[in-house]
Amino acid sequence: MSLVSIKQVKKSFGPLDVLKNVSFDVNKNEVVAIIGPSGSGKSTLLRSLIYLEEIDGGSILFGDVALVEDGKYAANIKNITNRMGMVFQQFNLFPHLNVKENLEIAPKMTNRMPVAEIGKKSEELLEKVGLTQWANSYPNQLSGGQKQRVAIARALMMNPEILLFDEPTSALDPELTGEVLKVMRDLAKEDMTMVVVTHEMGFAKEVADRVVFMDQGEIVEEGDPAEVLVNPKQERTKAFLKRTLNK
Numbered sequence: 641m642s643l644v645s646i647k648q649v650k651k652s653f654g655p656l657d658v659l660k661n662v663s664f665d666v667n668k669n670e671v672v673a674i675i676g677p678s679g680s681g682k683s684t685l686l687r688s689l690i691y692l693e694e695i696d697g698g699s700i701l702f703g704d705v706a707l708v709e710d711g712k713y714a715a716n717i718k719n720i721t722n723r724m725g726m727v728f729q730q731f732n733l734f735p736h737l738n739v740k741e742n743l744e745i746a747p748k749m750t751n752r753m754p755v756a757e758i759g760k761k762s763e764e765l766l767e768k769v770g771l772t773q774w775a776n777s778y779p780n781q782l783s784g785g786q787k788q789r790v791a792i793a794r795a796l797m798m799n800p801e802i803l804l805f806d807e808p809t810s811a812l813d814p815e816l817t818g819e820v821l822k823v824m825r826d827l828a829k830e831d832m833t834m835v836v837v838t839h840e841m842g843f844a845k846e847v848a849d850r851v852v853f854m855d856q857g858e859i860v861e862e863g864d865p866a867e868v869l870v871n872p873k874q875e876r877t878k879a880f881l882k883r884t885l886n887k
């Protein structure tokens with residue numbers, strides 16, 4: 641069943657066409673990896689799903705409601721974007737709040753969860769990402785891997801139906817990527833629906849149900865990771881993989 645449906649999405653920054661008629665669906669419980677060269681529009685596409693960018697044309701449907709239909713945005717945007725969680729490359733934690741407070745601030749401010757439940761849920765999630773003993777620490781006392789695990793726990797606080805990850809391990813030292821990828825792998829096993837923009841080909845191959853290859857604002861090829869990453873059909877995909885894997 642399709643949870644998110646993206647139809648002919650267009651987006652330009654001035655003269656630069658960053659998304660040119662991009663269409664694809666994300667099914668419930670599916671992990672989709674978006675790969676492609678720098679500047680191909682991956683982040684813009686992801687950010688558009690949660691209304692951090694406004695698209696110029698096309699539609700984005702979430703279940704049976706439209707966030708934007710034929711370029712026209714819904715009146716109740718927040719009701720739709722609240723159903724998604726996002727994890728950023730640079731963590732985006734609140735530096736003046738401790739770890740537990742970082743998790744609890746959004747549900748407290750939006751009054752969408754009883755206060756007693758907020759405390760219980762943040763404790764559960766910190767345990768899930770292995771950070772219980774860091775609950776009272778501040779972001780600057782944590783490693784990059786720990787910060788990103790806090791960011792994932794924070795994104796899970798509001799019970800999102802889908803999690804969006806924008807290069808979640810790109811800002812990390814290589815020895816810290818494993819702990820973040822493990823949390824993501826565990827979420828995939830629990831059938832969390834996820835869209836992951838990533839340069840981690842190994843992760844994409846192992847965890848993703850589907851890989852989408854983007855280049856110059858277009859989807860060039862998509863399919864089973866075992867096909868797209870091993871026997872790509874398109875020349876542009878082949879060239880990208882050759883460059884990436886030879887690095």
Ligand SMILES: Nc1ncnc2c1ncn2[C@@H]1O[C@H](COP(=O)(O)OP(=O)(O)OP(=O)(O)O)[C@@H](O)[C@H]1O
Pocket residue numbers: 653656658676677678679680681682683684685
């Ligand atoms: N706010 C903005 N204003 C102007 N140009 C932008 C803006 N955001 C992105 N761009 C441009 O749009 C293009 C696509 O950017 P985007 O970040 O979506 O690509 P990407 O595939 O995610 O790249 P990367 O892997 O480097 O993050 C790039 O050329 C970028 O410079």
